[in-house]
Amino acid sequence: MPKDHGIGASSKRREDVRFLTGKGRYTDDINLRGQAHAVFVRSQVAHGKIRKIDTSDAEAMPGVLKVFTSADFDGKGGVPCGWQIHDRAGNPMLEPKHPILAEGKVRYVGDAVACVVAETLEQARDAAEAVVVDIDELPAVIDMKEAVKGGALVHDELGSNLCYDWGFIEDNKAATDEAFKTAHHVTTLELVNNRLIPNAMEPRVAIGDYSQAGDDYTLYTTSQNPHMIRLLMGAFVLSIPEHKLRVVAPDVGGGFGSKIFHYVEEAFVTHASKVVNRPVKWTCSRSESFLTDAHGRDHVTKIELALDKDGHFQAIRTETYANMGAYLSTFSTAVPTYLHGTLMAGNYKTPHVYVNVKAVFTNTVPVDAYRGAGRPEATYQLERVIDMAAREMGIDPIEIRRRNFVQPDEFPYQTPVAVQYDTGNYQATMDKLIEIADLAGFEKRRAESAKKGLLRGLGVNCYIEACGIAPSNLVGQLGARAGLYESATVRVNATGGLVVMTGSHSHGQGHETAFPQVIAEMIGIPENMIEVVHGDTANTPMGMGTYGSRSLAVGGSAMVKATNKIIAKAKKIAAHLMEASEGDIELKDGKFSVAGTDKSVDWGAVCLAAYVPHNYPLESLEPGLEETAFYDPSNFTYPAGAYACEVEVDPETGKVTICSFAAADDFGNVVNPMIVSGQVHGGLAQGIGQAMLEAAAYDENGQLLSGSYMDYAMPRADDLPFYKVDHSCQTPCTHNPLGVKGCGEAGAIGSPPAVVNAVIDALQRGGHKHVTHIDMPVSPSRVWQAING
Amino acid sequence: MQLTDSRDIKASPDTVWAAILDPEVLMASIPGCESLTGSPEEGYEAVVVQKVGPVKARFTGVVKLSDIDPGRAVTITGEGKGGPAGFAKGGAKVTLAPEGEGTRLSYEVEAMVGGKLAQLGSRIIDGFARKLADQFFERFQETIEGPPDPQAPDPEGDGEKKGWLKRAFGG
Numbered sequence A: 001m002p003k004d005h006g007i008g009a010s011s012k013r014r015e016d017v018r019f020l021t022g023k024g025r026y027t028d029d030i031n032l033r034g035q036a037h038a039v040f041v042r043s044q045v046a047h048g049k050i051r052k053i054d055t056s057d058a059e060a061m062p063g064v065l066k067v068f069t070s071a072d073f074d075g076k077g078g079v080p081c082g083w084q085i086h087d088r089a090g091n092p093m094l095e096p097k098h099p100i101l102a103e104g105k106v107r108y109v110g111d112a113v114a115c116v117v118a119e120t121l122e123q124a125r126d127a128a129e130a131v132v133v134d135i136d137e138l139p140a141v142i143d144m145k146e147a148v149k150g151g152a153l154v155h156d157e158l159g160s161n162l163c164y165d166w167g168f169i170e171d172n173k174a175a176t177d178e179a180f181k182t183a184h185h186v187t188t189l190e191l192v193n194n195r196l197i198p199n200a201m202e203p204r205v206a207i208g209d210y211s212q213a214g215d216d217y218t219l220y221t222t223s224q225n226p227h228m229i230r231l232l233m234g235a236f237v238l239s240i241p242e243h244k245l246r247v248v249a250p251d252v253g254g255g256f257g258s259k260i261f262h263y264v265e266e267a268f269v270t271h272a273s274k275v276v277n278r279p280v281k282w283t284c285s286r287s288e289s290f291l292t293d294a295h296g297r298d299h300v301t302k303i304e305l306a307l308d309k310d311g312h313f314q315a316i317r318t319e320t321y322a323n324m325g326a327y328l329s330t331f332s333t334a335v336p337t338y339l340h341g342t343l344m345a346g347n348y349k350t351p352h353v354y355v356n357v358k359a360v361f362t363n364t365v366p367v368d369a370y371r372g373a374g375r376p377e378a379t380y381q382l383e384r385v386i387d388m389a390a391r392e393m394g395i396d397p398i399e400i401r402r403r404n405f406v407q408p409d410e411f412p413y414q415t416p417v418a419v420q421y422d423t424g425n426y427q428a429t430m431d432k433l434i435e436i437a438d439l440a441g442f443e444k445r446r447a448e449s450a451k452k453g454l455l456r457g458l459g460v461n462c463y464i465e466a467c468g469i470a471p472s473n474l475v476g477q478l479g480a481r482a483g484l485y486e487s488a489t490v491r492v493n494a495t496g497g498l499v500v501m502t503g504s505h506s507h508g509q510g511h512e513t514a515f516p517q518v519i520a521e522m523i524g525i526p527e528n529m530i531e532v533v534h535g536d537t538a539n540t541p542m543g544m545g546t547y548g549s550r551s552l553a554v555g556g557s558a559m560v561k562a563t564n565k566i567i568a569k570a571k572k573i574a575a576h577l578m579e580a581s582e583g584d585i586e587l588k589d590g591k592f593s594v595a596g597t598d599k600s601v602d603w604g605a606v607c608l609a610a611y612v613p614h615n616y617p618l619e620s621l622e623p624g625l626e627e628t629a630f631y632d633p634s635n636f637t638y639p640a641g642a643y644a645c646e647v648e649v650d651p652e653t654g655k656v657t658i659c660s661f662a663a664a665d666d667f668g669n670v671v672n673p674m675i676v677s678g679q680v681h682g683g684l685a686q687g688i689g690q691a692m693l694e695a696a697a698y699d700e701n702g703q704l705l706s707g708s709y710m711d712y713a714m715p716r717a718d719d720l721p722f723y724k725v726d727h728s729c730q731t732p733c734t735h736n737p738l739g740v741k742g743c744g745e746a747g748a749i750g751s752p753p754a755v756v757n758a759v760i761d762a763l764q765r766g767g768h769k770h771v772t773h774i775d776m777p778v779s780p781s782r783v784w785q786a787i788n789g
Numbered sequence B: 001m002q003l004t005d006s007r008d009i010k011a012s013p014d015t016v017w018a019a020i021l022d023p024e025v026l027m028a029s030i031p032g033c034e035s036l037t038g039s040p041e042e043g044y045e046a047v048v049v050q051k052v053g054p055v056k057a058r059f060t061g062v063v064k065l066s067d068i069d070p071g072r073a074v075t076i077t078g079e080g081k082g083g084p085a086g087f088a089k090g091g092a093k094v095t096l097a098p099e100g101e102g103t104r105l106s107y108e109v110e111a112m113v114g115g116k117l118a119q120l121g122s123r124i125i126d127g128f129a130r131k132l133a134d135q136f137f138e139r140f141q142e143t144i145e146g147p148p149d150p151q152a153p154d155p156e157g158d159g160e161k162k163g164w165l166k167r168a169f170g171g
Helices: A016-020 A121-130 A144-149 A170-181 A226-237 A264-276 A286-292 A375-393 A397-404 A426-436 A439-451 A472-477 A511-523 A551-577 A603-611 A673-692 A746-765 A780-788 B013-020 B023-029 B116-145 B164-169
Strands: A036-042 A048-054 A064-068 A112-118 A132-137 A162-168 A185-193 A205-211 A216-221 A245-248 A280-283 A299-307 A313-325 A352-361 A455-464 A486-492 A498-502 A530-533 A585-588 A591-594 A600-602 A626-631 A640-649 A656-666 A723-726 B002-009 B033-039 B043-052 B055-069 B073-081 B087-099 B102-114
Touching: A036 A121, A036 A264, A036 A286, A048 A112, A064 A121, A064 A264, A112 A121, A112 A264, A144 A313, A144 A352, A162 A170, A170 A299, A170 A313, A170 A352, A185 A375, A205 A264, A216 A226, A216 A264, A226 A245, A226 A264, A264 A280, A286 B116, A299 A375, A313 A375, A375 A397, A375 A455, A375 A746, A397 A426, A397 A455, A426 A439, A426 A455, A426 A640, A426 A656, A426 A723, A439 A455, A439 A640, A455 A746, A486 A551, A498 A511, A498 A551, A511 A530, A511 A551, A551 A585, A551 A591, A551 A603, A551 A626, A591 A603, A600 A603, A640 A746, A656 A673, A656 A746, A673 A723, A673 A746, A746 A780, B002 B116, B013 B023, B013 B087, B013 B102, B013 B116, B023 B033, B023 B043, B023 B116, B033 B055, B043 B073, B043 B116, B055 B087, B055 B116, B087 B116, B102 B116
Parallel strands: A036 A280, A216 A245, A313 A352, A498 A530, A656 A723
Antiparallel strands: A036 A112, A048 A132, A064 A112, A162 A352, A185 A299, A205 A216, A205 A280, A299 A313, A455 A640, A486 A498, A486 A626, A585 A591, A591 A600, A640 A656, B002 B102, B033 B043, B043 B055, B055 B073, B073 B087, B087 B102
């Protein structure tokens, strides 16, 4: 019988009560007394020299407090990049300044040139239209391969558009090249991982609030990691010491990565608030969000797979161009490198892997982490090329994967791309997939589709991802400019209730429900005795926030550590109360008892004793019951799984319909199966969106053509099937106390290749043998052209 | 966006050429033109109101004539800034050749938009630019030839003929 409580129970998401009844408190819901409004003047051209900015008309308009230009930020820093990559020769990457407002040049459509701060939003908007920006348009660099060939420079002072040329692992290159020379068969595939626009439901908002009385600042912002914003903005941009800066990220309506990064608007409102001595609020419009939120993916890749005569993988070699956009966003440089190259071994034993990535500046909005971040790009190319190789060699696509899997008894497994998988069972998830997707019935379903004149195809693939990126000392060596631990303070109240103050940040994931389940299980008290506080640097310990499916694996582990400290101290108190030896105290179902006796004292009595220490060992134990722990993982976690997609292709129109999608995931231990299923569902929708519909398109002049929902196709309910999701295959993570691996990104990582594999399979089975690849999104026009091409 | 087309005008090349150089004809020909000042040599300053998809804007900009080959060819380029709506720029390379008793006017148009126009209206820009170019040369032809005969195709290019009432009241 399923549990109704604690770890493993599908407890209902308590935060949904406020989200579903319109009671969420988002940044835009915050209105401070005397607040002024900021509206940015943004570049309409992708590349140009700023000749003159005339603010005089705007400044004379009603309600205008000030019009800011870059001159108002003299002496302030640029928005920093969080990860320094070293290239193949060991040289540091090219790193341009990213000013708060454009200095001298504009570099993408949407680049902030000036900003009006006025009494009302309408006055600020009107005045922003009156700012005259005179720009000498320069040729724009949009295509990555063109950008590195020469021509216009996005950053003149850097002398090149090539941010870095990275080899991973450079020492693997010679052996990899050698393996290709002797291979029985080589499959080569060139593909594009399409550029995506995140489209969080809540657009970005930032409110700066400077207090003259305390000479301190508060920034309210839509962020996934308020502490990191405080550190980056305080230390690198505005020179505000952390004790004078509080960052609050209240309810956040979706992030998917796009709200990890420190954006210029946050620094702007914080600084402007001091200059005008008023709170300053900026709310991003949806159009602005298309233009300025960091985009995702945008890789152009050539992958080669070398095989022996039995289809065993001998070597993998890739060359990828990764778009950085015009400036380096916070984690932009890490995504195509350490979040992508490290995953190129996949679920397979491939002796030689060499990954080359060229990161390129272009006149487009910065590109950074988006749900999966680097891992979807790795998975897509690998699982596509494997499918192609299987077809070329006449081996069943499932069989070729099984043949190359890291086998269950081979863990821990050291890959040739630095990471060591601690645990996994890829055969088991594949078996489970075959069962839940009813692959045995495929031929029958195919025949039924054929009766309707439709081509049915089956796409199967595996994925592995690395979550909870760590440990800090290793990532430091790799160029990270931050640690990647997590923190938690567990505060027990006198009457027994608990508050967990976590450095993780929930923006839809369900932490407020799942975290209490863990503590409830550990202590044996009801979940509703536990509250989660997050998102405010003033009342949570220094934490790194939420991204990369890290919250439970890293933040949850910190919470477990802190709770263990609480339990250890509570046992001492209980021992005192029962006049027993501490070593004999057992905690079960919220009761401390002395082993082998019927003596017991309940949780509430111990908590009360800690805060009303009348009968308390004050000489040896401090009163109170509050503990903080920091947890720095010793390794990544490695969720993995197998996915299957069935499609019907209409050969007349090229339209693809997804008939079914099944996902068999191994997330290790599962705290709340319902939340995990929900995370997988959401991830699948995003992955299918990428595969079928979404594409950010710039024209050759750098104008964003897909700048609204009329032109950027988001997946809708009727584009998606009912999913079959299973996470019963569980190989617990070996190095965190919960044995959990992370589930937030898996769906978005594993699903795109399944869709494209299925479309190609449908066309191949339908006799269109010349179609071996179609780039995403597999829109009707692309499929029709491929069929008729 | 590029398009090429031609039309036959019932007037001699010299008459057509003179019309091209006449600011009043130019103003009458540019759809939505509110004002046009300047000269063919110095270039013109123009104010044009247009609505593209969801974006309506008053464009202020310059129109220049270049590559002038008297009586035979000219390039008309324009660049308009529509404030927050974005900008539009384009050019038409126009050539004239005698055709029977009249003149064949051929043109190659290139147009580009930026800012909100590109972001919100990109899907409709091609069709819009084609329509704008058609209207321009339609009006230009009409200015030279006089009002069209009632049997002729509708000058608005809407495909549907307007009755006298609609025409009289500008519907």
